[in-house]
Amino acid sequence: MSPGNDLATVFLDGESDHLPAVEHTSTTEVDRRTFLKGIGAGLLVLLTRTPAWTQESGRTFGSHDLPKDIGAWLHIARDGNVQVFTGKVEVGQNIRTSLAQLVAEELRVPFDSITMIMGNTDLVPWDMGTFGSRTTPTMGPQLRKMAAAARQVLLEMAAERWSVDVATLSAAEGRITNPATSLSLSYGNLTRGEKFAKTAPDDPALTPVETWKIAGTPVPKAEGRDFVTGRHKYPSDIARPGMMFGAVLRPDGFDATLASIDTASAEKLPGVKVVRDGSFIGVVAPDAFTAQHALSAIQAKWTVPPQPSNNGIFEYLKTHPEAGEAPPSHVSGSVSEAWDKADLKLEAQYTVEYIAHAPLEPRAAVAEWNDGKLTVWTGTQRPFGVRDELMQTFKLSQAQVRVIHPDMGSGYGGKHTGEAAIEAARLAKAAGKPVKVVWSRTEEFTWAYFRPAGLIEIRAAARYDGSLTAWEFHNYNSGPAAIGTPYVVPNQFIQFHPARTPLRQGSYRGLASTANHFARESHMDAMAHAAAIDPLEFRLKNLSEPRLRAVLQASADKFGWGKANSTSELGFGIACGVDKGGYVATCAEVVIEPKTKKARIRRVTQAWESGAVVNPDGLRNQLAGAIVQGIGGALFERILFSGGRIENPHFAQYRVPRFSDTPAIEIVLLDRKDLPSAGAGETGLVGLAPAVGNAIFAATGVRIRSMPMTSGSALNRDTGPVFRS
Amino acid sequence: MESVSGLRYAHPCIEARVDPELVMAEFQLNINSKLVKVEAPAEEPLLSVLRDRLDLTGTKYGCGEGQCGACTVLLNGRAARSCLTPISAAANARIVTIEGLADGGDLSAVQEAFLEESALQCGYCTSGMIVAATALLSRIPKPSDDQIIEAINGNICRCGTYPRILEAIKRASHWSVSGGSQ
Numbered sequence: 001m002s003p004g005n006d007l008a009t010v011f012l013d014g015e016s017d018h019l020p021a022v023e024h025t026s027t028t029e030v031d032r033r034t035f036l037k038g039i040g041a042g043l044l045v046l047l048t049r050t051p052a053w054t055q056e057s058g059r060t061f062g063s064h065d066l067p068k069d070i071g072a073w074l075h076i077a078r079d080g081n082v083q084v085f086t087g088k089v090e091v092g093q094n095i096r097t098s099l100a101q102l103v104a105e106e107l108r109v110p111f112d113s114i115t116m117i118m119g120n121t122d123l124v125p126w127d128m129g130t131f132g133s134r135t136t137p138t139m140g141p142q143l144r145k146m147a148a149a150a151r152q153v154l155l156e157m158a159a160e161r162w163s164v165d166v167a168t169l170s171a172a173e174g175r176i177t178n179p180a181t182s183l184s185l186s187y188g189n190l191t192r193g194e195k196f197a198k199t200a201p202d203d204p205a206l207t208p209v210e211t212w213k214i215a216g217t218p219v220p221k222a223e224g225r226d227f228v229t230g231r232h233k234y235p236s237d238i239a240r241p242g243m244m245f246g247a248v249l250r251p252d253g254f255d256a257t258l259a260s261i262d263t264a265s266a267e268k269l270p271g272v273k274v275v276r277d278g279s280f281i282g283v284v285a286p287d288a289f290t291a292q293h294a295l296s297a298i299q300a301k302w303t304v305p306p307q308p309s310n311n312g313i314f315e316y317l318k319t320h321p322e323a324g325e326a327p328p329s330h331v332s333g334s335v336s337e338a339w340d341k342a343d344l345k346l347e348a349q350y351t352v353e354y355i356a357h358a359p360l361e362p363r364a365a366v367a368e369w370n371d372g373k374l375t376v377w378t379g380t381q382r383p384f385g386v387r388d389e390l391m392q393t394f395k396l397s398q399a400q401v402r403v404i405h406p407d408m409g410s411g412y413g414g415k416h417t418g419e420a421a422i423e424a425a426r427l428a429k430a431a432g433k434p435v436k437v438v439w440s441r442t443e444e445f446t447w448a449y450f451r452p453a454g455l456i457e458i459r460a461a462a463r464y465d466g467s468l469t470a471w472e473f474h475n476y477n478s479g480p481a482a483i484g485t486p487y488v489v490p491n492q493f494i495q496f497h498p499a500r501t502p503l504r505q506g507s508y509r510g511l512a513s514t515a516n517h518f519a520r521e522s523h524m525d526a527m528a529h530a531a532a533i534d535p536l537e538f539r540l541k542n543l544s545e546p547r548l549r550a551v552l553q554a555s556a557d558k559f560g561w562g563k564a565n566s567t568s569e570l571g572f573g574i575a576c577g578v579d580k581g582g583y584v585a586t587c588a589e590v591v592i593e594p595k596t597k598k599a600r601i602r603r604v605t606q607a608w609e610s611g612a613v614v615n616p617d618g619l620r621n622q623l624a625g626a627i628v629q630g631i632g633g634a635l636f637e638r639i640l641f642s643g644g645r646i647e648n649p650h651f652a653q654y655r656v657p658r659f660s661d662t663p664a665i666e667i668v669l670l671d672r673k674d675l676p677s678a679g680a681g682e683t684g685l686v687g688l689a690p691a692v693g694n695a696i697f698a699a700t701g702v703r704i705r706s707m708p709m710t711s712g713s714a715l716n717r718d719t720g721p722v723f724r725s
Numbered sequence: 726m727e728s729v730s731g732l733r734y735a736h737p738c739i740e741a742r743v744d745p746e747l748v749m750a751e752f753q754l755n756i757n758s759k760l761v762k763v764e765a766p767a768e769e770p771l772l773s774v775l776r777d778r779l780d781l782t783g784t785k786y787g788c789g790e791g792q793c794g795a796c797t798v799l800l801n802g803r804a805a806r807s808c809l810t811p812i813s814a815a816a817n818a819r820i821v822t823i824e825g826l827a828d829g830g831d832l833s834a835v836q837e838a839f840l841e842e843s844a845l846q847c848g849y850c851t852s853g854m855i856v857a858a859t860a861l862l863s864r865i866p867k868p869s870d871d872q873i874i875e876a877i878n879g880n881i882c883r884c885g886t887y888p889r890i891l892e893a894i895k896r897a898s899h900w901s902v903s904g905g906s907q
Contacts, residue, residue: 092884227845357883359847359849651793658881
């Protein structure tokens with residue numbers, strides 16, 4: 001949404017019960033009839049791109065449909081409570097809190113008076129989904145604008161009521177006050193009994209960040225108490241009257257075909273129904289335990305076709321390009337000419353394995369059919385995407401499907417899809433009752449999707465003085481996110497090569513930014529050593545971007561970079577990068593156990609800058625969490641597969657970071673109040689792996705070019721000499 | 726390649742044990758200082774009994790294999806994996822779940838400390854973490870960092886909130902030892 005086109009339209013809705021019915025069509029973005037029925041009396045504000053609405057000023061909106069391109073809306077009730085409606089979802093990244101802070105700030109109401117209504121497709125405006133660190137930079141400004149417009153309207157209403165100049169009035173703590181008379185009115189009282197539509201200023205003045213009182217502060221997590229008492233209901237906790245429990249029979253491998261099946265003994269179990277629908281085979285039972293028994297009682301034989309395994313996967317990805325390869329994303333100068341003339345040259349391959357998101361709450365859904373309308377409670381980063389999947393699967397209109405997202409046990413990019421929702425809906429339809437489906441850990445490890453594996457090939461050249469002259473970078477399959485280099489290099493050739501992946505792959509927190517940063521920053525470190533220049537100095541020498549230089553310096557200063565030299569048992573490494581508006585620099589201290597030669601991360605310092613900080617406590621939590629999560633991919637997470645099967649689909653076999661893996665973590669926040677806030681959920685992950693790899697090299701002289709670094713792949717344990725011409 | 730599907734895909738709460746009869750039995754459980762009667766097969770794990778039969782959903786399913794700690798409850802004051810505890814084994818124990826830790830409206834010291842430290846992100850592991858920490862502090866009121874890590878290393882937080890959880894447990898320990906929860 002381009003800021004210039006945003007319009008805030010304000011409805012004053014005094015008696016919602018008497019609203020005329022709103023015409024509903026299959027193309028409307030929400031079930032507005034439901035929405036308008038549900039919302040109570042008070043002030044309704046919508047942010048829209050539809051200019052036609054500016055013509056509605058002063059008229060009733062009763063017989064008109066609501067505008068379609070709506071980014072968000074909010075409602076102020078008579079009691080002063082504010083409901084904010086957005087299609088974004090809370091998955092642990094703390095936007096339920098940070099977005100409410102922004103609204104409270106602009107609307108001048110207490111933080112606690114705000115309730116965020118999120119990811120409920122019948123109530124909130126359409127939204128593509130919660131991913132790509134987009135909430136803070138896009139939804140944040142929309143909500144601020146909407147709240148500021150609402151405040152302006154309230155001020156004008158009070159000015160009209162008191163027949164005074166609006167400029168003499170002030171808004172604070174949910175009230176409009178006239179300092180001259182000491183009269184004041186609460187927002188709720190101000191809107192009582194009113195019923196007309198009005199257009200708010202389309203470009204309201206926003207509160208300067210420097211004067212923020214609620215935004216920019218460490219407000220504790222909204223509804224935090226519900227999480228420490230077990231009261232919060234996650235998707236897998238939802239229960240409905242008469243609900244049954246479903247389970248789905250999984251094939252014995254990917255792309256398997258059913259050879260034979262016998263469901264007789266399963267069907268004999270009390271209350272069990274076996275559901276077959278084409279290749280879909282599931283069971284419904286009165287409880288989860290019986291459902292599992294029924295599933296185990298099914299005798300099925302599968303034919304699984306031969307498939308690739310981890311063995312040779314990187315060569316496989318390089319030699320199996322997807323049809324219609326994309327052109328290079330960046331070409332400048334001539335890498336070959338620069339290469340031929342260079343003083344220092346280094347080329348190497350880097351690899352990353354398939355890894356699993358393994359959110360602690362697996363995929364889960366409860367589906368309920370009522371009079372042809374399907375309602376599904378499920379954990380997903382894309383409630384509207386899942387609604388579309390359900391519409392397609394069951395041939396339903398938008399009005400017939402509602403997806404509700406209870407704040408879930410996270411996703412990390414791994415819950416964009418609606419598998420469990422479709423399965424629960426299918427079983428509920430067959431059973432004629434609400435059905436809950438919760439994936440097992442094994443199912444989550446096997447039948448979800450993975451972060452792509454990838455091969456990255458780099459060749460880089462520099463002068464003896466350390467200035468880079470050439471940078472060629474090829475990424476096979478892992479992805480194009482942050483594939484470019486932030487360093488100043490005159491001759492570049494950078495290309496992503498999509499491949500035919502043997503495993504189902506998809507989004508993962510940070511996407512390929514982790515792989516591309518690991519490769520680039522490891523290679524930069526190797527170049528620094530080749531030039532015999534300190535790795536920090538080498539980076540600064542080739543870097544002009546001031547924001548990246550600032551985090552690099554801040555991280556190094558806090559870490560004490562250069563104050564001690566690495567030894568054979570203690571290594572220091574540094575890495576930096578930028579993606580999605582977040583600037584990050586990471587320093588790592590790695591201890592090498594003298595006997596076992598095992599590496600342990602002892603200390604990590606990370607500096608971060610993403611514009612104005614909305615909630616410093618939430619931001620620190622995200623960044624420290626990203627570092628800890630990054631340890632898994634850096635050191636030991638790897639999906640093992642062969643013959644169409646995942647070989648390590650258990651936490652006992654797929655190691656994730658635990659308390660004992662956690663280093664001391666220092667976060668340095670650079671709060672740039674002069675710059676727009678960017679998202680911070682992902683890019684905090686990318687500095688850890690290269691910083692650790694570089695620290696291991698500093699201690700041992702061994703350059704590990706594979707993630708995870710403990711996989712021991714011979715291809716990438718490169719102890720060979722640097723190429724010097 | 727052919728194979729027979731069997732127990733490879735364990736479903737929530739359950740690595741099914743073969744019992745084609747599924748005989749229901751009545752059990753009396755002592756949960757959060759209340760006696761409750763529940764009907765379930767003797768082999769059914771306490772986790773699904775709590776969640777599906779008693780609507781005590783604060784205890785979470787994370788793996789069903791005792792590897793993540795999301796399902797931790799107190800059995801006679803000790804931390805136990807409810808996913809690996811058959812209801813028949815829990816029938817004679819004092820069971821405390823996350824729902825039973827707060828005393829009326831007052832949060833326990835550990836719960837309060839988790840809020841003070843903002844020691845959660847998505848919060849899905851939080852119940853298990855708080856219950857495990859409660860068991861630890863009742864056994865060792867002033868644990869060292871190493872003792873804390875040893876006690877809760879079996880609890881996974883995929884959001885990576887470990888440093889704050891560690892601080893929260895230390896804060897709760899400090900309150901308890903110094904004789905007050907605030």
